[in-house]
Amino acid sequence: MSNKLKLMVVDDERDNLDLLYRTFRREFQVFRADSALSAMEILDTEGEMAVIISDQSMPEMSGLELLGKTVAPFPDTIRILLTGYSEEALEEAGDTMRSSGVFKCVSKPWHPDELKAIVQSAAEIYQSKKPD
Known part of the structure; x- marks a missing residue:
């Protein structure tokens, strides 16, 4: 069992999924989903993720x-x-983003170092909510 925090990346574009996986695999246990439906299946199996990064524009959802x-x-x-x-x-x-619990919105194409800093900040916030 890994002590790494769980991170899910959701994108219907394989290249983006692979890039996100490579960006975060050293610091997180990364789960890849190529659709919102497969993301929901992973959540049903794996449970809570510390961070979910999702593309906005995907088929179905x-x-x-x-x-x-x-x-x-x-x-x-x-x-x-x-x-x-x-x-x-x-x-x-904005209202939809607030009700969806969005912490940050990142424009494509993203800068890897900027996205890493945002995800690191998100992980710290997540850990602060969890008792030791």
Whole structure:
């Protein structure tokens, strides 16, 4: 059993999934899902994740919808949304983002060091919610 925190990455683009996995595999136990439905299956099997990073634009269910579905069963999970949308479009979705528990929204293409810093901050917040 790994002592690493669990991180799930959700994206329907294989290249992005692989890049996210390589970016975080040393610091986290990384779970990859190529759709929102497979992400839900992983959560059913593996339980709570410390951090979920999801692409917004996916078939069947958007990243915001997926993250919103994780709020009730996993209130401590920190949620990060990857998007190609402009900041203006995201501001319009502000209420939806708040109800989906989004911690940060990261624009594509993301800078790996910036995303690592955001995820590290998210992991620290998650750990602060958990008693030792």
